[in-house]
Amino acid sequence: MKLNAPVLDIxxxxxxxxxxxxxxxxxxxxxxxxxxxxxxxxxxxxxRDVCVLTIDPAKRLAQAMGLSVLDNTPRKxxxxxxxxxxxxxxxxxxxxxxxxxxxxxxxADPERAQAILDNPFYQALSSSFAGTQEYMAMxxxxxxxxxxxxxxxxxxxxxxTPPSRSALDFxxxxxxxxxxxxxxxIRILTAPARGAGRGIGKLAAFxxxxxxxxxxKILGSQVLADVGSFVAAxxxxxxxxxxxxxxxxxxxxxxxxxxxxxxxxxxxxxxEAAFFVERLKSDAMPLAGLVLNRVQADNDPELSAEQAxxxxxxxxxxxxxxxxxAALLRLHADRRRIYTRxxxxxxxxxxxHPGVAATTVPALPEDVNDLAGLRxxxxxxxxxxxxxxxxx
Amino acid sequence: xxxxxxxxxxxxxxxxxxxxxxxxxxxxxxxxxAHQGKRTLLMEVEDRQGIxxxxxxxxxxxxxxxxxxxxxxxEVWALxxxxxxxxxxxxxxxxxxxxxxxxxxxxxxxxxxxTIAPGLRDVLLTGKAxxxxxxxxxxxxxxxxxxxxxxPPTGRIARFLNVNSEVSxxxxxxxxxxxxxxxxxxxxxxxxxxxxxTLLEEMPVQETVDGITELRAANLPVGGIFVNMTRxxxxxxxxxxxxxxxxxxxxxxxxxxxxVGLADRSSALVTALMREAxxxxxxxxxxxxxxxxxxxxxxxxxxxxxxxxGIDLGGLYQLAxxxxxxxxx
Numbered sequence: 001m002k003l004n005a006p007v008l009d010i011x012x013x014x015x016x017x018x019x020x021x022x023x024x025x026x027x028x029x030x031x032x033x034x035x036x037x038x039x040x041x042x043x044x045x046x047x048r049d050v051c052v053l054t055i056d057p058a059k060r061l062a063q064a065m066g067l068s069v070l071d072n073t074p075r076k077x078x079x080x081x082x083x084x085x086x087x088x089x090x091x092x093x094x095x096x097x098x099x100x101x102x103x104x105x106x107x108a109d110p111e112r113a114q115a116i117l118d119n120p121f122y123q124a125l126s127s128s129f130a131g132t133q134e135y136m137a138m139x140x141x142x143x144x145x146x147x148x149x150x151x152x153x154x155x156x157x158x159x160x161t162p163p164s165r166s167a168l169d170f171x172x173x174x175x176x177x178x179x180x181x182x183x184x185x186i187r188i189l190t191a192p193a194r195g196a197g198r199g200i201g202k203l204a205a206f207x208x209x210x211x212x213x214x215x216x217k218i219l220g221s222q223v224l225a226d227v228g229s230f231v232a233a234x235x236x237x238x239x240x241x242x243x244x245x246x247x248x249x250x251x252x253x254x255x256x257x258x259x260x261x262x263x264x265x266x267x268x269x270x271x272e273a274a275f276f277v278e279r280l281k282s283d284a285m286p287l288a289g290l291v292l293n294r295v296q297a298d299n300d301p302e303l304s305a306e307q308a309x310x311x312x313x314x315x316x317x318x319x320x321x322x323x324x325x326a327a328l329l330r331l332h333a334d335r336r337r338i339y340t341r342x343x344x345x346x347x348x349x350x351x352x353h354p355g356v357a358a359t360t361v362p363a364l365p366e367d368v369n370d371l372a373g374l375r376x377x378x379x380x381x382x383x384x385x386x387x388x389x390x391x392x
Numbered sequence: 393x394x395x396x397x398x399x400x401x402x403x404x405x406x407x408x409x410x411x412x413x414x415x416x417x418x419x420x421x422x423x424x425x426a427h428q429g430k431r432t433l434l435m436e437v438e439d440r441q442g443i444x445x446x447x448x449x450x451x452x453x454x455x456x457x458x459x460x461x462x463x464x465x466x467e468v469w470a471l472x473x474x475x476x477x478x479x480x481x482x483x484x485x486x487x488x489x490x491x492x493x494x495x496x497x498x499x500x501x502x503x504x505x506x507t508i509a510p511g512l513r514d515v516l517l518t519g520k521a522x523x524x525x526x527x528x529x530x531x532x533x534x535x536x537x538x539x540x541x542x543x544p545p546t547g548r549i550a551r552f553l554n555v556n557s558e559v560s561x562x563x564x565x566x567x568x569x570x571x572x573x574x575x576x577x578x579x580x581x582x583x584x585x586x587x588x589x590t591l592l593e594e595m596p597v598q599e600t601v602d603g604i605t606e607l608r609a610a611n612l613p614v615g616g617i618f619v620n621m622t623r624x625x626x627x628x629x630x631x632x633x634x635x636x637x638x639x640x641x642x643x644x645x646x647x648x649x650x651x652v653g654l655a656d657r658s659s660a661l662v663t664a665l666m667r668e669a670x671x672x673x674x675x676x677x678x679x680x681x682x683x684x685x686x687x688x689x690x691x692x693x694x695x696x697x698x699x700x701x702g703i704d705l706g707g708l709y710q711l712a713x714x715x716x717x718x719x720x721x
Contacts, residue, residue, distance in 0.1 A: 028545060029411020056547070058595045124511075163410060163547065214483065215505055217567065264411065267445070267702075297671060303654075303661065311652040318651065324631060324640070325648035328665040331626045331672055337700040365674035367594035 001265075001295045001343055001360045005350040008289030008357035010382040014043040014156075019258050021145065021157050021251070022288070025170055026262035027272035028163040031293040033057045034368055034377060035262050035361075036160040037065060037091070041371065042378035043156055044089035047082035051090040051144055051154040055137060055162045060369035065091040072098040074144070080371070090154065099136040100126040108233075116233045121226035131173030133162040138174045138248040145251065168279055175249065178242035258288040263349075265295050265342035270349045277353055289357030291381065292346055296339040297362045305340065308333035359383075397721035398615060401585045402525045403578065404540045406618075407549040407603065408589030409596040413620040415442040416703050416711070417589045417696070418542040419468075423712035424720045426466030430537040433524055434459070434470045437517045438544060443470050448705060454478075456534075460705075462712070469536070471524075475506045478516035486567065515555045515572050522578040546588060546603040553579050553586065554610045585615025590686070592622055592679035597686060604689060616692035619683070623698050625676045627669065632676060635669035642666065694718050 013019065024036040033054050040052035051074050057067070066077050074090035081087055104122075105113045116122050126132060141159055148154040161170040215224060251257065259280055263273035273290060280287045312329035315322040350358065361380045368374060398404070404425070406418040415436070422434035433456060436443050441451045447459045452470055454477035460468040480494070506513045527535035544552045556576045578584060588603055590596040600617060607614050627635060634640045642662050649658040686693055696714060699707045 027410065029409055058598065060594070163545070214487075217487070266411070268440075268442070269411070297668070303657075311649075311654060314652045315648055321644075322648045322651070325645045325665075327627050327631065328640075328645065328669055332665060332668055334626065334700050335668060338698075341700070341702045365671050366678055369594070 001292065001339070001346060003292075003343075003346055003350055003358050003360065005290075005354075005356060005358040007384050008291070008359040009384065010039070010042070010359060010378075011046070013258060013260075013288050014039065014046055014048065017155065019256055020148065020155060021141070021159065021254075021257040023159045023161065023170075023252065023257065023259045024262055025161045025259060025276060027264075027269045030262050030264045030269050031361075032163075032262050033160045034061060034374070035260070035291055035293065035381070036158050037061060038368075038374045038377035038381060039260070040089055040091070040156075040158045041077075041080060041374045042382065043158070044077075044080050044087045045082050045375075045378075047084070047087040048156045049088050049154045050156045050158060051092070051148070052158045052160070053092055053094060053137070053140060053144060054160045055094050055133070057093060057160075058369075060367075062093060064368075064370045064374065065089075067091055067093055071095070072102075072140075077371075094133070094137055094140055096133050096136040097126045099140050100132065103139060104234075112233060116230065119226060119230045119233065121223070121230045125230075131169070131177040134170050134173035135177045135245065137162055137170070138245065142244075142248045142251065168275060171249075171252070171279065171283070174245040175242070178245035253283065253285050255286060258286050260288050260291055262291045262293060264293050265345050267345060270345055274349060274352060277356055287356065289359065290349070292358060292360040294363040295342055295346075295360045296335055303332065303336070305333040305336040308336065397719045398585050399721055400582055401615070402528055402538055403521060403584040404538060404615065405543045405549075405553065405584065405586040406540065406589060407543045407546050407586065408618070408620075409547075409591075409599045410545050412589045412591050412596050413703075414545070414589050415440075415446055415542050416708070417587075417618045417620060418540050419443065419446050419708055420696075420711035420715055421587075421720065422468045422538075422540040423460065423462050423708060424715035425538045425540065426462035426468050427716060428464035428466060430462075430466045432462075432466070432468055433536045433539045434468055434542065435473055435521055435524075435539065436471075436542040437473045438542075439472075439474055441472060442542065443472065446703070446708065463709070471520075473517050473520055475513040475516050478520050479506065479512075482516055482519065482571070486571075511555065512568065514552050515568060515575060518553060518555055518579060519571055519575050522575045525578055525583065543586075546599045549586065549603060550606040550610045550612065553607075553612050555579070557610075580611050580613065582613060584613050586612055587615040587618060589618045589620050591620055592682040592686075594678075594682065597682045601685065601689065604691075614691065616694060617686055617689065619686060619693060619695045621698040622679060622695050623672075623675060626672065627676075631669070632673045635666070635673040636677070638666070638670065640666050640669060694720075 013022070022036075022039065024032050024039070026032050033056070036052055036054060037057070040050045044050045052065075053074075054062070054065075054067075057065075062068070066075065072092065072095040074092040077089040077091050080089040101117060104116050107113075108116060137159065141157065144154070144157050148157060212224065259276075261273045261276050261280075263269040277287060277290070279285075308329045312326040312333065315326040315329070346358075346360075350356070359381060361377060364377075368377060404418075404421055406414050406421065408414045408417070418436075419434060422432045426432040434443055443459070444450060444452050447470070449459055452459075452472040454472065454474060456469050456471045458467055459470045462468060506516070521539060521541050524536065524539050528537075543549055555572045586607055588600045590600040604614055625632060631640070645665065646658045646662050649655065649661055654661060694715060696711055699710065701707065703711075
């Protein structure tokens with residue numbers, strides 16, 4: 001697709017040794033995981049030591065990378081190496097609950113850790129909480145990064161982001177969860193010994209009382225009691241959820257981090273991408289560019305849909321012999337219409353966000369489920385030929 | 393399409409993998425069901441304002457309002473649900489706490505409650521959908537003939553709907569428990585149908601297969617499958633075979649192109665057309681393979697075409713008509 005945007009040079013990005021973290025983000029269903037895996041494979045085959053953190057890969061993609069066990073540790077992908085034997089690829093799938101458990105176990109003595117792990121509120125929090133997956137993806141990224149800094153570690157970590165409602169959740173959820181758990185609210189509510197709401201003014205105290213009352217009424221008093229004992233248990237053991245979230249957030253603002261925003265040429269996906277790009281800008285987070293996936297194959301010759309349809313009609317009148325060519329022209333017209341609509345959507349994005357580099361990957365007729373397929377996607381991601389800005 | 397209808401179903405839940413067009417199918421369903429003077433309600437739960445964008449209206453508030461007219465004088469109404477408002481709604485109708493509710497909202501307390509009890513959020517959302525459905529039994533003046541819920545994606549749908557098990561770890565007794573039981577009595581009954589939207593591609597089909605297993609395991613009523621954005625073959629099977637094997641008669645094609653005045657670029661065009669045909673053939677093969685896996689599931693299945701102009705209001709009506717023709721009642 002001939003976009004009016006600077007070229008996103010994928011190989012330059014992957015070669016840049018100062019970049020140590022690449023975050024792949026975008027709306028659900030646009031091919032984030034596949035893109036992350038393809039980038040990781042390409043980087044490894046160009047000689048970098050890469051670890052790719054995937055969140056929820058399709059079964060066959062996971063198998064393609066040899067991820068048959070979900071044990072929350074990076075595993076070496078066999079048969080991947082770069083020039084001169086340099087370069088390697090490790091892959092892992094995030095196990096959100098396991099990651100959370102490890103944080104608890106790593107920060108509390110065994111007895112206290114067990115008390116936390118057994119707490120019903122903790123169990124709900126670690127397995128089904130909105131935002132936990134994002135929080136744990138961040139946490140895991142922090143851990144991998146620490147491992148990478150150690151000797152013989154990876155020099156590039158590529159992260160896929162959870163399939164959230166909104167791509168922004170990846171940035172916001174950890175902070176939300178962190179401030180929620182560290183918040184005054186939860187403390188006051190769950191520390192009746194200190195007197196609910198002492199020192200916060202009569203009116204607020206009244207409202208708190210009302211609130212606790214309502215909450216107990218609809219949830220049952222057990223819930224608040226569980227939350228209370230959970231908060232008491234974590235209070236002294238680890239240095240604040242928010243601090244941990246903040247630390248990883250800072251990592252994302254680092255010059256060694258780069259974001260790749262992924263979209264499909266559809267209204268919703270591009271709107272998500274636009275939100276994300278704007279957010280990165282306002283938070284001073286480094287954006288590499290946009291990957292526009294699944295575009296209608298763009299190397300068709302310049303024969304418009306109208307021209308093709310008109311020619312097909314003429315051929316159909318000429319008789320049965322020309323039916324094949326007429327059908328081919330109609331097929332072309334159909335593809336061209338899709339292409340034009342997609343280009344129009346993409347141009348709305350590039351016009352609103354000039355300067356955002358972009359690359360496109362054509363819609364492939366078949367799914368990717370082995371390393372060869374990922375390699376082919378890597379090739380497509382890195383090609384620059386189609387992307388020259390249109391000269392006026 | 394087989395002739396299928398769900399006459400006894402009052403709540404249609406639409407789920408599917410991200411990017412398959414759930415909202416589009418839900419909207420087309422609500423239009424199709426509103427045919428001939430009926431009134432349907434289209435609900436969304438994900439705070440995305442997807443309905444407003446699709447129908448080209450300003451963002452929807454937490455309030456039922458009319459957004460479209462269906463052929464034959466029917467009406468489609470819409471409601472954008474959010475957990476905060478649903479909780480206040482709940483407090484109001486069960487405890488007369490609307491005024492206290494607004495104080496709670498100012499404090500951010502509602503946010504807090506739905507955060508510490510994530511199951512609560514889902515119970516409130518599904519609860520609202522069930523409240524609307526139960527209006528039918530009560531013969532309430534504001535009852536709808538059917539409710540269509542644009543639900544969370546396949547990966548989360550069973551958990552979202554199975555509110556009983558969601559709250560069981562949370563509240564063993566008490567009002568929310570009773571509320572969940574009430575919700576379950578609608579959602580797991582034959583008055584509800586959970587439909588899944590898919591594309592004819594490997595991953596979405598796999599998610600559909602897994603989703604159905606999960607729904608069944610949770611005793612949730614599976615409805616039909618909506619295969620979206622299909623590309624019907626544009627070549628005969630013989631032509632497809634030649635396209636696949638690269639044996640299309642290039643000389644004949646070049647000759648034909650010359651006849652209609654495309655001589656100047658005919659050879660480049662021949663190559664391009666043959667490549668496009670090959671692409672198309674592979675795609676047709678893939679769709680046939682995946683289609684077979686869908687058919688094997690033995691569920692009512694609808695095939696909706698890819699509209700090359702994209703989905704606008706006109707496209708929605710077009711899809712709604714196809715659903716009518718396919719037997720959606």
